[in-house]
Amino acid sequence: MNNPKSRVRPLTDAEEVEIQRQIVDDPDDAETTDEQLAQARPFAEVFPELFESIRRARGRPAVEKPKQVVSIRLDQDVISKFKATGKGWQARINEVLKNAKVG
Numbered sequence: 001m002n003n004p005k006s007r008v009r010p011l012t013d014a015e016e017v018e019i020q021r022q023i024v025d026d027p028d029d030a031e032t033t034d035e036q037l038a039q040a041r042p043f044a045e046v047f048p049e050l051f052e053s054i055r056r057a058r059g060r061p062a063v064e065k066p067k068q069v070v071s072i073r074l075d076q077d078v079i080s081k082f083k084a085t086g087k088g089w090q091a092r093i094n095e096v097l098k099n100a101k102v103g
Contacts, residue, residue, distance in 0.1 A: 067094075 011019070023029070044051040074093075082089040 082093055085092060
């Protein structure tokens with residue numbers, strides 16, 4: 001707490017003692033007994049559906065043929081024309097290249 005910009009003053013020893021006393025006396029935070037610990041069960045066992053929903057994969061689903069990132073130089077007018085078609089312009093370039101008669 002030696003930060004000169006800090007606006008919170010350090011606690012006095014008496015204040016710290018009082019805070020610790022209140023923590024011990026808090027009725028909503030009772031100590032866990034050995035009996036309670038013996039009865040404890042894993043979260044996944046008690047709430048299997050909730051556990052599975054939390055474990056479920058996040059983000060985009062995996063694809064069979066993922067696209068590869070490449071760098072390619074194209075004329076500015078080609079890029080401008082595709083961008084003017086709106087969202088998905090890169091996918092449209094991909095389709096044009098797939099349909100091109102090469103070799």
